[in-house]
Amino acid sequence: MTMAKPKYELILLKNMLQPGYTGSLADYERAGGYQALRKILGKVAPAEVTAMVTKSGLRGRGGAGFPAGIKWGFLPKDYQGPKYLCCNADESEPGTFKDRQLMERDPHQVLEGIAIACYAIGAETAYIYIRGEFVLGAKILEKAIAEARAAGYLGKNVLGAGVTIDVWVHRGAGAYICGEETALLESLEGKRGLPRVKPPFPATAGLYGKPTVINNVETLANLPHIITRGPEWFASIGSPPKSTGMRIFCVSGHVKRPGNYEVPMGITCRDLIFEHAGGMRSDKPLKAIIPGGASASFFTPEHLDVKLDFESVAQAGSMLGSGGVTVMEEGTSMVWAALRLMEFFHHESCGKCSPCREGSSWLVQTLRRIVNKRGRMQDLETLTDLCQNIAGRTVCAFGDAEVAPILSTLKYWRHEYEELIRTAEANGSSELLMPAAARH
Amino acid sequence: MLREKYKAEIDEILSRYPLRRSALLPLLYLAQKEEGYVTEAAMKEIASILKITPPQVYETVTFYTMLNLRPVGKFHIQVCKSLMCALVGSDTLLGWLEVRLGIKPGNTTKDGLFTLSKVECLAACGTGPMMQINDDYYERLTEEKVDRILADLKRDGTSSLKSGPFMWPERTDG
Numbered sequence: 001m002t003m004a005k006p007k008y009e010l011i012l013l014k015n016m017l018q019p020g021y022t023g024s025l026a027d028y029e030r031a032g033g034y035q036a037l038r039k040i041l042g043k044v045a046p047a048e049v050t051a052m053v054t055k056s057g058l059r060g061r062g063g064a065g066f067p068a069g070i071k072w073g074f075l076p077k078d079y080q081g082p083k084y085l086c087c088n089a090d091e092s093e094p095g096t097f098k099d100r101q102l103m104e105r106d107p108h109q110v111l112e113g114i115a116i117a118c119y120a121i122g123a124e125t126a127y128i129y130i131r132g133e134f135v136l137g138a139k140i141l142e143k144a145i146a147e148a149r150a151a152g153y154l155g156k157n158v159l160g161a162g163v164t165i166d167v168w169v170h171r172g173a174g175a176y177i178c179g180e181e182t183a184l185l186e187s188l189e190g191k192r193g194l195p196r197v198k199p200p201f202p203a204t205a206g207l208y209g210k211p212t213v214i215n216n217v218e219t220l221a222n223l224p225h226i227i228t229r230g231p232e233w234f235a236s237i238g239s240p241p242k243s244t245g246m247r248i249f250c251v252s253g254h255v256k257r258p259g260n261y262e263v264p265m266g267i268t269c270r271d272l273i274f275e276h277a278g279g280m281r282s283d284k285p286l287k288a289i290i291p292g293g294a295s296a297s298f299f300t301p302e303h304l305d306v307k308l309d310f311e312s313v314a315q316a317g318s319m320l321g322s323g324g325v326t327v328m329e330e331g332t333s334m335v336w337a338a339l340r341l342m343e344f345f346h347h348e349s350c351g352k353c354s355p356c357r358e359g360s361s362w363l364v365q366t367l368r369r370i371v372n373k374r375g376r377m378q379d380l381e382t383l384t385d386l387c388q389n390i391a392g393r394t395v396c397a398f399g400d401a402e403v404a405p406i407l408s409t410l411k412y413w414r415h416e417y418e419e420l421i422r423t424a425e426a427n428g429s430s431e432l433l434m435p436a437a438a439r440h
Numbered sequence: 441m442l443r444e445k446y447k448a449e450i451d452e453i454l455s456r457y458p459l460r461r462s463a464l465l466p467l468l469y470l471a472q473k474e475e476g477y478v479t480e481a482a483m484k485e486i487a488s489i490l491k492i493t494p495p496q497v498y499e500t501v502t503f504y505t506m507l508n509l510r511p512v513g514k515f516h517i518q519v520c521k522s523l524m525c526a527l528v529g530s531d532t533l534l535g536w537l538e539v540r541l542g543i544k545p546g547n548t549t550k551d552g553l554f555t556l557s558k559v560e561c562l563a564a565c566g567t568g569p570m571m572q573i574n575d576d577y578y579e580r581l582t583e584e585k586v587d588r589i590l591a592d593l594k595r596d597g598t599s600s601l602k603s604g605p606f607m608w609p610e611r612t613d614g
């Protein structure tokens with residue numbers, strides 16, 4: 001299956017779609033690579049670079065959508081000691097597989113972005129925290145780093161401008177939570193990946209307690225283009241002023257052509273699914289959409305005309321998150337889908353906060369009971385109650401994430417839950433509140 | 441002993457970080473590569489290299505699913521079972537593997553060749569059903585592909601069906 005001719009001028013996937021493009025340094029340079037770094041190093045003041053990024057409106061592509069330039073601006077101004085940049089390449093949100101493509105197919109685009117960010121924030125060291133399973137991605141990055149060092153784009157005295165930018169690849173080892181920025185820092189420090197209480201924010205006390213910026217791979221890959229073509233150009237793409245630029249959506253599920261599609265922010269769900277991803281894979285109609293990774297609330301066919309930008313998706317009750325769009329056809333059980341996601345969250349709960357640690361286990365047990373036709377009507381109340389006692393009561397946003405699939409499926413497909421439970425009641429297979437032997 | 445065999449590599453790893461403990465995961469990977477799993481002796485040695493206590497190493501190891509505290513088969517098959525893969529048939533894939541290998545997830549075949557595991561999302565959700573075997577991804581799996589992969593691995597120790605640098609949809613020149 002190959003890519004149809006794109007409808008828009010691509011930014012991030014442009015190089016890699018050229019026939020023969022291998023992602024080598026030579027290929028990247030031929031495509032205009034490292035010109036942005038040349039343009040700024042020793043010529044444009046770091047604060048100016050940050051101002052450009054702020055002006056571009058670039059918002060984080062990792063999940064939270066925080067404006068990148070503003071985040072950089074939070075670093076202490078007169079601080080002389082070491083600062084760090086961490087490139088978040090953990091890509092662990094189910095439904096998301098774009099960073100893998102960016103790193104494996106055009107690694108220098110990511111490295112140039114890292115170098116630009118390091119220069120802007122005054123960091124001499126950057127760590128790429130890549131999920132452990134991406135063995136190939138880590139190898140490709142390491143090779144690219146060696147090439148870039150040899151060519152003077154990284155290392156000591158980059159491009160003769162007296163700036164040091166050392167980049168290291170650091171592999172995670174299988175833990176979703178290490179994509180959360182403070183858990184990432186803990187993991188990078190050689191510890192269990194338990195999120196930190198904020199404040200202090202990483203901008204003031206991050207890696208090794210030093211000022212640190214954490215940015216997603218895709219966020220960083222946008223930087224060379226913003227520098228080369230100007231923040232105004234970038235800010236004119238997508239849904240300005242709040243959702244600028246292109247976005248790589250990772251489409252999965254029951255569509256004809258799943259895959260990564262780079263489109264301007266603000267195209268509709270319908271456009272993405274039916275134009276780009278080829279529509280439904282069979283004649284079964286669309287039933288549900290997850291618009292922004294496993295942590296995002298479900299959408300229904302009613303939401304097909306929602307624009308995929310930060311504001312519109314939030315207004316419609318979900319989030320754009322990581323850009324993972326999952327499509328489900330009629331016939332998919334929404335209770336089963338919620339259970340699958342909940343099993344993921346239960347498995348990945350780091351165990352630090354009791355509402356999430358215990359609650360995720362109870363949620364899985366309750367959902368499993370319902371799916372297995374052993375549920376009872378009170379279970380619906382229990383689910384809601386548990387969700388309400390997890391969301392907002394944890395150190396990190398994992399707690400809010402894990403309840404979204406359940407609360408949204410309960411909202412739109414409550415009848416499916418009820419049907420399963422009614423079957424259980426009719427069969428007499430509802431689990432009793434206590435084992436029979438314990439009741440008197 | 442890791443220190444004797446990998447002195448240069450360990451020194452290089454340590455040089456990347458201002459604090460030694462950051463080298464913990466890289467050193468654990470080194471240990472796992474050496475023995476196939478992380479042994480108690482390796483944990484003690486790594487603790488001494490990093491100047492931390494063995495329990496500090498152990499508590500970290502137990503947090504991460506990719507670090508094995510027990511030996512696994514020569515080929516560790518990890519099938520993604522998360523929602524996006526489940527929508528396109530990961531349960532069926534798991535079924536094929538259970539039948540072919542004659543084991544349930546969590547077990548190793550008697551000849552020590554294959555360990556079968558169910559895992560959570562591996563960031564290949566658009567190309568499911570998929571599995572990882574040792575360092576390699578295998579995507580868009582069908583029954584025929586699975587048979588070929590298992591046969592290739594038994595015969596050659598590797599399979600040409602593994603994924604290369606990822607791009608999906610593919611570009612026209614492949």
Ligand SMILES: Cc1cc2nc3c(=O)[nH]c(=O)nc-3n(C[C@H](O)[C@H](O)[C@H](O)COP(=O)(O)O)c2cc1C
Pocket residue numbers: 059060061062063064065066068088089090091092093176177178179180181182214215216217219220396397398401
């Ligand atoms: C549970 C959890 C998992 C996350 N996983 C990832 C991830 O895999 N990759 C990522 O870039 N951001 C992830 N994030 C978001 C990061 O915490 C952080 O916001 C992001 O890396 C910042 O970069 P950005 O501003 O460029 O998006 C996760 C957040 C949470 C709460």
Ligand code: FES
Pocket residue numbers: 094095096520521522523524525526560561562563564565568570
């Ligand atoms: S759900 Fe299987 S790789 Fe993401």
